[in-house]
Amino acid sequence: MTRFSAWNVLWQGITGQKGWTRQWRDPEPKSHYDVIIVGGGLHGLATAYYLAKNHGLRNVAVLEKGWIGGGNAGRNTTIVRSNYARPGNRQFYAHSLKLWEELSHELNYNVMFSQRSHIALLHSPGAIDAAARNYNTLRRTGTPDAEIWGLEQLKQAVPHLNYAEGARFPVMGAAVQKRAGTARHDAVVWGYARAADQLGVDILQNCAVTGVERDGGRITALETTRGRITAGKVGFAVAGNTSRLWNMAGLGRLPIESHKLQAFVSEPLKPLLDQVVVFGMGGAHFYISQSDKGGMVFGGDLDWYKSYAQRGNLPIVQDVAEAAMSVMPCLGRVKLLRHWAGVVDMSMDGSHFICPTPLDNLYLNTGWNYGGFKATPAAGWWFADLIANERPAPMIADFDLKRFERGLQLDERGAGPDPKLHG
């Protein structure tokens, strides 16, 4: 595997680009691995990387039923932020953002992390007060880049939003996190895969888990479409399909539901929007940014009913288009290029789980709702820490399956135990 450097880029340019080697191997499965991570998405690959990098584990495999990054890793709107208010979430996402800031260097792969600001529009004095409370908390707890902007400052930064006073929800200001932004989702997948592979991790694609073999309270082996593989420890990181694997392991019910979330991209435009802009008011929910290729990347709410189908319905397309027009009327003649859906694991409080399970050597990463992309580096970091050390670190102590029994809900929206409401 050729390392990327200015010298190598120059040398390959001079010598006809003939010297680049493949970025990761395509190995045959071994009969045994010390750790098997099920799910070759961002969280699974990041976990495998940190298992090898931070904990020195080398006999590690990542099992992916399709191709790596073909699930939610390739279906999200690539937003990275850490403006979470609840204790636990706040520290976790702050750590994640710090890892993002060094990620391209860490992986020797340009993940195109662009800290372009995340601007959440505010439409009422009450919303400004609530945002000010949250963002003041952030400023005092290690996120100094959280700011509340007045209308004039916002107009200077993003002049072409709908500022009409007669709008149904006139814009009154914004809550802004300046270190937030976007990254190139595929590059993050490929960067983690390449870096993990270099440390000896086997990435096994087209390798679906079809059965889980148990010996009492332990998993002994996984049946896969590429044969039976025995495992020392197993980690599940499969987002929307967690309940299916959980059933294969004979473990009953989970505090999650699988829902589908759509995302959209327009035809490429000249540079139009330098920030991530978020609109959430009444029944509307909309977030938009512009990719480096020029496409407007945006999304809205869930499709509202539980589903495992990776295809979106049309009423949400209309909803999102209406929200787009109310926030940025200049998009009216822009053509939609594609829209797609991913199956997300919506949890009962809108927060995630990185935790031990009822089985001794099985560990679980699930419940990421809308937010799995931004969590990638920290989720991998702490899931690896949990698997390697066989105990939850204080950072993830409240991300366990038992928190509801303790009366704890990490419910950022205050929406209550209904998965579809945690958007």
Next chain:
Amino acid sequence: MIRISCPFCGPRDHAEFSYGGDGSIEYPALDAPVQDWHDAVFLRDNICGLQLETWQHVHGCRMWLKVERDTMTHEIRSVTPAHPGLASVLESQA
């Protein structure tokens, strides 16, 4: 778009309806142990395949319905009133 055949109004687009949730949950008695309530409120089978669920025809007759639907194909197997006695009561008063 899913088409749901409301037993009161006939076939309508799903946009007229609001999804309730898992219709197989049976809530325990008010004085049941806390663990039973925890399980009913927080835990889900999250079936991939045919599941029983509740929908409300909010932009129609506003009735709550029980729907058997496949969560992978979205095919609907059956639609019945959530409160079975209601249909006959309505008919008797008509």
